[in-house]
Amino acid sequence: MTTVASAVRTAATTTPTVAELLSRLGFPPSDPGPAWLAQARHASHEWATARGFPTLKDEDWKYTRLGPLLEVPFERVGGGTGRPVSPEVIDALTIDAASTRLVFVNGFFAPELSRLTDLPDGVTVTNLASVLAEGGAGLEPFFSYPFGGYDHAFTALNTCLFEDGAFIHLPADALVTAPIELLFLSEAQGSPVVDNPRSLILAGPRSRVVVVETYAGASGNATCTNAVTQVVLDEGARVEHYKIQDEPDTAFHLALLDVRQGPDSRFSSGSVALGSKIARNEVRVRLEGEGAEASIDGLYLPRGDQHHDNPILIEHAAARCTSRQLYKGIVDEHGHGVFNGRIIVWPDAPGTDASQTNKNLLLSDHAEVDTRPRLEILTDDVKCTHGAAVGALDEEALFYLRSRGVPYEAARALLTYAFAREMLDLIESESLRAHVQTLVDGRLSTEDSGTGGTLR
Amino acid sequence: MLQIENLHAQIGDNEILRGVNLEVAAGEVHAIMGPNGSGKSTLANVLAGHEAYGITGTVRFEDDDLLALSPEDRAAAGLFLAFQHPVEIPGVGNLYFLRMALNSVRRRRGLEELDVMAFLALAQERMKLVEMDESFMRRSVNEGFSGGEKKRNEILQMTILEPKLAILDETDSGLDIDALRIVAGGVNALRTPDRAMVVITHRQRLLDYIVPDRVHVMAGGRIVRSGDKDLALELEEQGYADLGQEVTPDRSASVGATP
Numbered sequence: 222m223t224t225v226a227s228a229v230r231t232a233a234t235t236t237p238t239v240a241e242l243l244s245r246l247g248f249p250p251s252d253p254g255p256a257w258l259a260q261a262r263h264a265s266h267e268w269a270t271a272r273g274f275p276t277l278k279d280e281d282w283k284y285t286r287l288g289p290l291l292e293v294p295f296e297r298v299g300g301g302t303g304r305p306v307s308p309e310v311i312d313a314l315t316i317d318a319a320s321t322r323l324v325f326v327n328g329f330f331a332p333e334l335s336r337l338t339d340l341p342d343g344v345t346v347t348n349l350a351s352v353l354a355e356g357g358a359g360l361e362p363f364f365s366y367p368f369g370g371y372d373h374a375f376t377a378l379n380t381c382l383f384e385d386g387a388f389i390h391l392p393a394d395a396l397v398t399a400p401i402e403l404l405f406l407s408e409a410q411g412s413p414v415v416d417n418p419r420s421l422i423l424a425g426p427r428s429r430v431v432v433v434e435t436y437a438g439a440s441g442n443a444t445c446t447n448a449v450t451q452v453v454l455d456e457g458a459r460v461e462h463y464k465i466q467d468e469p470d471t472a473f474h475l476a477l478l479d480v481r482q483g484p485d486s487r488f489s490s491g492s493v494a495l496g497s498k499i500a501r502n503e504v505r506v507r508l509e510g511e512g513a514e515a516s517i518d519g520l521y522l523p524r525g526d527q528h529h530d531n532p533i534l535i536e537h538a539a540a541r542c543t544s545r546q547l548y549k550g551i552v553d554e555h556g557h558g559v560f561n562g563r564i565i566v567w568p569d570a571p572g573t574d575a576s577q578t579n580k581n582l583l584l585s586d587h588a589e590v591d592t593r594p595r596l597e598i599l600t601d602d603v604k605c606t607h608g609a610a611v612g613a614l615d616e617e618a619l620f621y622l623r624s625r626g627v628p629y630e631a632a633r634a635l636l637t638y639a640f641a642r643e644m645l646d647l648i649e650s651e652s653l654r655a656h657v658q659t660l661v662d663g664r665l666s667t668e669d670s671g672t673g674g675t676l677r
Numbered sequence: 678m679l680q681i682e683n684l685h686a687q688i689g690d691n692e693i694l695r696g697v698n699l700e701v702a703a704g705e706v707h708a709i710m711g712p713n714g715s716g717k718s719t720l721a722n723v724l725a726g727h728e729a730y731g732i733t734g735t736v737r738f739e740d741d742d743l744l745a746l747s748p749e750d751r752a753a754a755g756l757f758l759a760f761q762h763p764v765e766i767p768g769v770g771n772l773y774f775l776r777m778a779l780n781s782v783r784r785r786r787g788l789e790e791l792d793v794m795a796f797l798a799l800a801q802e803r804m805k806l807v808e809m810d811e812s813f814m815r816r817s818v819n820e821g822f823s824g825g826e827k828k829r830n831e832i833l834q835m836t837i838l839e840p841k842l843a844i845l846d847e848t849d850s851g852l853d854i855d856a857l858r859i860v861a862g863g864v865n866a867l868r869t870p871d872r873a874m875v876v877i878t879h880r881q882r883l884l885d886y887i888v889p890d891r892v893h894v895m896a897g898g899r900i901v902r903s904g905d906k907d908l909a910l911e912l913e914e915q916g917y918a919d920l921g922q923e924v925t926p927d928r929s930a931s932v933g934a935t936p
Contacts, residue, residue, distance in 0.1 A: 621764045621818075622774070624725045625834060626752035626782035635777070639768025639817075 328416030484510030523556030755841030861886030
């Protein structure tokens with residue numbers, strides 16, 4: 222608790238207020254976009270300034286110390302100021318060279334690195350800024366949307382400052398089967414850099430799409446990614462969302478995936494956290510239409526001094542919805558993993574079926590895990606289960622493998638990989654599964670500690 | 678091949694082996710019998726390198742000081758333990774594990790590693806020997822296997838790894854007569870003049886199929902009596918009562934076996 226107390230003190234004395242930070246980062250932006258967006262940005266500014274930064278006293282932030290982040294003198298950079306990114310780097314980070322991809326460097330769209338393919342009629346895959354430049358008709362509700370009562374300063378900061386991000390829109394019945402890849406690269410050659418990508422995925426009735434977000438960067442000075450992705454599913458839509466967070470260990474990563482689901486829609490999320498010094502990968506799902514289903518899964522692999530926090534909020538706000546959460550952590554060295562999962566079943570959600578599972582494997586005596594499953598059930602007629610487990614490798618299994626000749630390190634790696642495998646099996650796309658498997662294999666088999674940059 | 682001298686093993690203050698002496702020569706099959714709690718399984722685990730025990734004494738395996746070797750080095754040196762209770766390992770494929778084990782052992786024996794095709798051919802041949810269906814290979818190690826399937830998987834691993842010294846820890850317990858015949862067939866296929874086996878069992882029945890050269894009786898953490906195969910028959914008839922110990926044969930481990 223000593224470290225916690227000192228962090229609070231530090232935060233109180235040397236870190237900026239929200240207003241100071243926003244002013245340093247150049248709020249209001251010179252080009253705030255359409256009038257309604259300028260208004261939304263100002264409303265967010267007002268809200269966040271009054272609210273202040275979250276502290277360890279906030280239930281959803283109690284495991285992530287913001288001191289180390291807020292002390293860094295982050296700056297915002299202009300578009301096109303980064304070092305040129307080579308096509309080889311892009312190739313290494315993409316799953317399928319032939320797929321549709323949008324690349325963003327320090328929050329700005331990089332058309333020369335992106336690849337737009339032929340998509341079904343009416344499907345839009347582009348950068349958000351280009352849509353906003355044309356007025357962004359109909360998009361206002363998604364930016365004035367108050368994120369329920371669970372908003373925090375970083376979401377507001379994103380609204381205040383975002384430059385660009387992905388915009389994906391599928392009209393009714395549109396099917397896009399090949400994964401759409403969104404690549405967010407961060408790099409700070411000089412001063413520490415913060416960027417605020419903002420993406421919007423709108424899936425019309427019965428449409429179907431697979432989206433993969435990858436976050437990577439180069440080691441250098443500190444970067445901070447403060448990303449917000451909103452997904453809205455109309456009736457019967459099906460969205461598979463994957464996220465690979467593999468930023469270098471000089472990076473801070475704060476992200477919100479905010480999902481709203483209409484009737485009979487199906488959403489699945491699979492996240493893999495490998496990188497960053499401090500990463501907070503928040504997911505909020507609001508099941509608003511009857512019969513909606515959500516599967517929210519994650520694998521986090523902190524080691525070194527990495528901190529991976531997974532705050533999950535699932536709100537059952539309509540009848541007969543189903544939600545499943547499966548999060549697994551493999552924590553090595555001085556790594557710290559957090560699962561902070563919350564399910565709220567509102568009074569108008571009878572027939573709810575919700576489950577939540579968190580399992581953790583500790584590979585070192587210094588590894589640390591906080592697991593906190595929370596259920597708030599405000600109606601009868603629900604089926605909710607939750608469970609959490611934290612343990613070390615099974616000594617008997619280790620002995621069994623070694624007694625057959627498998628060397629100690631290989632036996633440990635084999636058992637560790639076996640623990641992760643369940644998560645990989647959940648990935649439907651074969652090419653994506655192979656891609657993630659390579660990343661996880663690399664992490665679990667390498668002797669090398671710390672995450673290097675993927676750009677160099 | 679194997680010389681055990683004054684072997685002691687304890688967990689905490691509980692001394693389980695209290696001075697075991699045993700010599701096994703190449704080509705021989707030794708049976709170790711004795712009641713529950715006499716230290717038979719502990720002896721097997723200590724020889725395989727289980728790290729839970731405090732150990733004194735000496736064990737030589739061919740030219741090696743066995744107790745100084747890691748479990749994986751013992752396997753590479755040619756020791757194999759068929760476990761009494763093989764552990765289930767979800768998420769690790771049986772075939773993948775077996776190939777990894779074989780290649781680890783081959784590498785350390787200075788042999789070339791087997792590629793997937795060569796390994797599959799070998800595995801298929803050995804699976805026939807223990808009448809195991811190929812579907813087992815695609816499953817996780819022992820996961821959801823019945824008791825008999827687990828034991829057959831142990832024997833399969835043994836026939837693939839081709840150890841010099843195989844220790845079978847109650848491989849017969851829980852097996853019906855057909856499974857027993859299959860397991861014994863796998864064991865006998867491995868009997869050559871340059872290999873040796875130590876068969877730990879409660880009951881004489883297995884020894885009808887795997888005929889031992891020597892039979893030892895363990896009680897109270899020691900080998901208290903040794904003889905030829907007739908000793909097993911004698912024990913089956915008279916029990917362990919006149920061993921100078923207050924012990925009785927424990928038949929509960931044979932539950933499920935066909936009498």
